[in-house]
Amino acid sequence: MYSVFDLFKIGVGPSSSHTVGPMIAAYRFAQQALALEPRQKIDRVTIKLYGSLALTGMGHATDIALLAGLSGCLPDRTEPEVLRGTVEALRRDHLLMLGGELRLPFDETTDLIWLRNQSLPQHPNAIDFSCVDRVGESLLSERYFSTGGGFVYSERELEELRASTQSGTNENAGFPFPFTTAQQLVDMAKANQLRIDEVIHANELVVRPQHEIDERLDRLWEVMSGCIDRGCVSGGLLPGPLKIRRRAPLIFSKLSRDSKELPSRWLPKHAAQTTCDPLEQLDWVSLFALAVNEENAAGGRVVTAPTNGAAGIIPAVLSYYVHFVPGADRDGIHRFLKTAGAIGLLYKRNASLSAAEMGCQGEVGVACSMAAAGLAACMHGSIDQIENAAEIGMEHNLGLTCDPIAGLVQVPCIERNTMGATKAINAARLAVLYGDGRHFVSLDRVIETMRQTGVDMQAKYKETSLGGLAVNVVDC
Ligand code: SF4
Structure with a gap:
C-alpha cells in the first residue's frame, strides 16, 4: 500500500x-x-x-x-x-x-x-x-x-510488485477506499459524498493519526517554501561543466523591486498590489519553479514531488495558490497536497514515474497533472473537474523526452519546470472556470497512453543523454 x-x-x-x-x-x-x-x-x-x-x-x-x-x-x-x-x-x-x-x-x-x-x-x-x-x-x-x-x-521485491499488479491484485485492499484507477477513485468519492482529498485522508488515517497527517503536510509545505526562499537568494553558477548561471535571484529582485526580504515575507504584504503587467503573476510562478530547480541542481534540500527533476512544479503552483488565490489557507494547502498525491499514486501504479522508462512525461508530465488537480481542488472544482484538470495536465505532455545535456539535471530541466507549472495552472482554470467536468479523454486513458508512449520511445530519449538536446548542444 x-x-x-x-x-x-x-x-x-x-x-x-x-x-x-x-x-x-x-x-x-x-x-x-x-x-x-x-x-x-x-x-x-x-x-x-x-x-x-x-x-x-x-x-x-x-x-x-x-x-x-x-x-x-x-x-x-x-x-x-x-x-x-x-x-x-x-x-x-x-x-x-x-x-x-x-x-x-x-x-x-x-x-x-x-x-x-x-x-x-x-x-x-x-x-x-x-x-x-x-x-x-x-x-x-x-x-x-x-x-x-x-x-x-x-x-525479489520488484518481481513481487509486478506479479501483484499483473494479477490485478488490489494492493490497497487494507484502505477504506481501495482505488487503483481514476474511475474507481471518482466513483468512490461520489458514492460516499467525499472530496478526493477526503478519500485520501480516510485512507491515510489507517496508517497514522490525524495530528501526524497534519504535521507531515505542514512539514512538506515548509520544506517547499523554504526551498523557494533559498533559491531566490542563492546566486552564482550551478555545479558541473555547463557553468549555468542561476537566474532566480535576478528575477526575484526585479519582481520584488529590489526588496531584501524573502518571497515568503515579501509576497504576503505585496501580492495584492496592482501592476500594469497582467501576466506578472505568471512570472512569479516561473520564478518559484526556477528557484526550486536551481536548488535541486545544486544538490540542495527539496521535496521529491513526485521526482526531483520535476520538483519545482508542485511548489510553484502551490505558492501561486497561497499568494494569489483569494482565501488561501492551511486547509487549502493540505487539500492541494492530498489531491495531487491521489493523482500521483495513479501514475505510480499504472504507468511509471521513471524518466528512464517514460521519458520526461513521467516526471514533468506527472507533476503537471498532479499540480493541476491540486489547484482545481483548491478552486473548489467538482470531482469531475479535478479529474479533467489532471487529464489536461498530462495530455499535453505526452511524448515529452528526457534529454538532459551532459547528464545534468539543468538543461532543459530547470526551465521545463516553469512550463509545467504554468501549464498546470492553465489546466486547472480550463477545467474549473470554463468546464463543467464533462470531457472527452478520461484520466485513466491518458495514463495508459502515457505508459504505452513511454514503452515505445527509443532508449536514447529516456534519461540516457544519447539523443535530443543532449547531442545537439555542445556541452563545453
Ligand atoms: S529532461 Fe529528464 S532529467 Fe530533466 S526534468 Fe525531464 S525527466 Fe528529469
Whole structure:
C-alpha cells in the first residue's frame, strides 16, 4: 500500500531516481552487510551501475549518493552539507565507514564500476552491491532497482510488485477506499459524498493519526517554501561543466523591486498590489519553479514531488495558490497536497514515474497533472473537474523526452519546470472556470497512453543523454 507520503519525500538534489533512490539502496545494503556475523570478515564493498544510472549517473551525482548511502546517510535525515562532507572525507582518505560503523578501504576507481553498455531487462536503473572477504569470497550480494521518485526495490521485491499488479491484485485492499484507477477513485468519492482529498485522508488515517497527517503536510509545505526562499537568494553558477548561471535571484529582485526580504515575507504584504503587467503573476510562478530547480541542481534540500527533476512544479503552483488565490489557507494547502498525491499514486501504479522508462512525461508530465488537480481542488472544482484538470495536465505532455545535456539535471530541466507549472495552472482554470467536468479523454486513458508512449520511445530519449538536446548542444 502506498501513502501520499511515499510520493512526497523530503530529499536531496539533483535526482530522485539517480540520487535519492541509489542513496536509499546503498543505505539498505550497508545495513544488511552490518548484520553479517561476524561483520569483521568484510574486507571490501563493490558497486556496479547499469543502464541509465551508468550513462547519466555522473551528472546526476549518483556516485556521491552511493558513497553517502553506504556511509549511513539518508536523503531525508542527513543535511546536504553533512552528506557532501562525508563523501569528501571518504574520497580524501580512501576509507569507507560502512553504515557509519565499520571502517573499510575503498578505491572508487576499482570499487565503483560504471557499466555504460549494459542494461538489465527488469529496469534501466539497476545497481549491484556486493561485499567480499579477504580472499575475495562473496559474503553478500544484492541487486536493487531505482524505479523513479526515490522508490527502491530489491530484485525479489520488484518481481513481487509486478506479479501483484499483473494479477490485478488490489494492493490497497487494507484502505477504506481501495482505488487503483481514476474511475474507481471518482466513483468512490461520489458514492460516499467525499472530496478526493477526503478519500485520501480516510485512507491515510489507517496508517497514522490525524495530528501526524497534519504535521507531515505542514512539514512538506515548509520544506517547499523554504526551498523557494533559498533559491531566490542563492546566486552564482550551478555545479558541473555547463557553468549555468542561476537566474532566480535576478528575477526575484526585479519582481520584488529590489526588496531584501524573502518571497515568503515579501509576497504576503505585496501580492495584492496592482501592476500594469497582467501576466506578472505568471512570472512569479516561473520564478518559484526556477528557484526550486536551481536548488535541486545544486544538490540542495527539496521535496521529491513526485521526482526531483520535476520538483519545482508542485511548489510553484502551490505558492501561486497561497499568494494569489483569494482565501488561501492551511486547509487549502493540505487539500492541494492530498489531491495531487491521489493523482500521483495513479501514475505510480499504472504507468511509471521513471524518466528512464517514460521519458520526461513521467516526471514533468506527472507533476503537471498532479499540480493541476491540486489547484482545481483548491478552486473548489467538482470531482469531475479535478479529474479533467489532471487529464489536461498530462495530455499535453505526452511524448515529452528526457534529454538532459551532459547528464545534468539543468538543461532543459530547470526551465521545463516553469512550463509545467504554468501549464498546470492553465489546466486547472480550463477545467474549473470554463468546464463543467464533462470531457472527452478520461484520466485513466491518458495514463495508459502515457505508459504505452513511454514503452515505445527509443532508449536514447529516456534519461540516457544519447539523443535530443543532449547531442545537439555542445556541452563545453
Ligand atoms: S529532461 Fe525531464 S525527466 Fe529528464 S532529467 Fe530533466 S526534468 Fe528529469
